[in-house]
Amino acid sequence: MATLNDYLLVSGLLFAIGLAGVVLRRNIIVVFMCLELMLSAANLSLIAFSRFNTVNGLPDYNGQMLVFFVITVAAAEVAVGLAIIVALYRARQTIHTDELTSLKG
């Protein structure tokens, strides 16, 4: 049987992979996908906590509620984010972060 720490380890590794993707990749859509990975890693932790901390013999459904909300908000976020990317592409003809440096001081 897998223990809580196994799940947390896997979840943390997924988060690290997502972070690495955000840092390394230059394509903003891929960066966005990696952000989704990081969100999902957090979800995995939440579900694991829900299962490993039972209330009255049942999994703690408050944790799963949080995951439910995260998924929903993430869906909205993806929609808006992709719309922004489309608008960005229209304006700048690129979605490579190397070329998006208007924040440079």
Place this chain on the structure above:
Amino acid sequence: MTLAWILFYLPIAMAAANQLVLRRNPLVPYLATAACGVCFVISLLLLGANGTTGFSWAHIGGLDIHIALKLDHLSTGMMVVVTGVGFLVHVFSLAYMKEDESVNRYFCGLGLFMFSMTGIVLSENFIMMFIFWELVGLSSYLLISHWYHKDSAADAGKKAFLCNRLGDFSFMIGVLLLWGISGSLGFEGLRTWANDGGVAAAPATLLGVAILCIFGGAVGKSAQLPLHVWLPDAMEGPTPASALIHAATMVAAGVYMLFRLQLSIGAEAFAGFAGTTIAWIGGLTALLAALMATQQNDIKRILAYSTLSQLGYMIMAVGLLAGEAGMFHLYTHAWFKALLFLGAGAIIYACHHQQDIWKMGGLLKKMPITTATFAAGTAALIAVPYVTSGFWSKEEILAAAYHGDKFLFSIATGVAFLTAFYMTRAFVVTFLGKPRSDDASHAHEVGPIMWVPLTILALLAILSGYHFASDLLNATRPEHIANTTVLIASIGTLILGFGTGFTLYRGRDKDPLSIPLFRERFYFDGIYDNFIVRYFQDAFAAIIHFLDELLINGLLVGGLSRGAVSLGNVFRKLQSGQLQGYTYAFGLGVILVVYFTVFL
């Protein structure tokens, strides 16, 4: 108590409404006058009321500042004077300022002044009084420089404001000192403190210095030596405003405040060097101002110096621990001096803004009502015995001086002589003889809106000294003690002054006397302009310039901005614009946070 709050807020509400809402509406003067009339009625209704009402305005540590109205014998009596004169001046102004293009601004200024003056009179503690003390200074400034396009008026306003500020600063220091000594700012609190033996226990020198600093406020506001220079110049303002502010009420606020202080901490606290200094400054002001008045040719300036001189009387009385006498003189003086100023206003109005008495003359036949009322005012000012109000109050002051300090008594008697002399001179030159200019020969009697207030004030100038009137109006009045020496001195100086003035000036076309020292006002203004203003101002300006340029501009402002720029440049380097760079920093931050929270 609600009435008191209405009395307090009505003038400012009216002024605000006039200034913000009605603006150029021709109704504004009438509304302002009506509001002032309501205030006067409320003041009459409040006569005899007693009590305190208010709320806590600010609470800083142990310092609790209240905005509270205090009604007692002193304040209700004073309110009647303020609103009574104020109302009559409003009415008079309706006609006097009729053709002025910014008449609405003028009435707003009057409203603001009424509000501030009400605040001073009704205030329950020194901080609130100080706030309104500043406000009357402001409204006085606004009214003096009403015709601000005239350089002289604008300068006079500035001068008045600066002199007042000087005094106010001293006032503030004095109030804070007193607070430090007694731990209380309210008049009631001070009274309790004094009753518990606080005055005796307090260090006498420090208390004296505190009283003198507070007196400094009165020096500025009541135009005593050496800050008296602003009051004659303040005559640049509209004459009714001068009558209200620079003759009857605001300049008397210094006396009122000192008497309030004397009531609160007891007259004993004034004994010693503080009281002596106050009395001497008052006496000297009275003497010097009276001397200056003898050689002035501008009718308003004569009255202004006369006001200075009378204020000197009142201050002297307060300094001699006879505040009641000072307050009683304030009360009678308010009526007859407002009358004289309004009369002067009527004359100036009739003579097409001619103010030189040598260009008037023969007005007796052309303006009989004005002449009669002006004569009543003059009679009150030179204290015609038993008939006029001025006699009763001056008598009390002379008696106080007689009992307090024989030398001051002789000064006061001299001033009485001078007063009779210069007022006779002004009256004879202005009203008798024949017209000495076209303006005067074309003069004719003013309309009823002007002469009705004059008549009312003339009645008050005569009657207000009698017991039935002063009791009715809640005037503060000392017990009268008959004193033959004082009576003889009073009547003697009057006859002497009147006789000299009359014989010297009757039928003259120009001044037979020429005393440059008096005419040039003892060169006070010259000394101030040439010495204090030039050297002090220049030296001060140089220091300020140095501080401003080098310290503030170079080191503080410039240094700070340069520091901010260079710091900003450092941080600019961090802003690579690389999204990944930011993420990297963010990730590193997360790791550090986890490290510090879990492993440390």
Place this chain on the structure above:
Amino acid sequence: MPSYLFWLFATVMLSGGAAVIAFRNPVSCALAVVACFVGLAGLFIGLSAFFVGIIQILVYTGAVMVLFLFIIMLLDLKDEEKRAKALAPLAAGLSLVILFAVQLIGVLSRTANKSAPELDAATLATAAANLKEGGKIATALGEGRLPDTHLIGQTLFTGYNLPLQILGVLLLVATVGVVALSKKTAD
């Protein structure tokens, strides 16, 4: 869930994630994310969170990732140009990940481990005793099944009613926002 299944799904998930970073073609990346999410959904189901597992498949892989693919194809993105990979950012990124992983292991080794509480017929029946007799949930629990969807529904509509409605508003706002964003402005 048996250990080998856990490790299977975990491997699928992690290698999917690694593939996202490794692939150059965005479409391949998107498919790798799908693989990753499938593994993740397996783990969810293994944790008895059946409803969330299904949602993960339906919403993420079914809707979100399709949206991603749609946008990728809409924008007609070519492969990232073969540019010389700078070594410094790669090293920096990897060091960050390694640092994170090391720290994670450190944290986990310092905290008490825990194995999953039993969810067998006996415990479920005990749980049913706390609920209203004869209700759907109680009945199912009594029969030894975990009525996951019913329980989620009950929690959602009793404990989280207001957040749920706020979420509805949020989705509406997002929809409006997306329309406003992607509308072509007349130049």
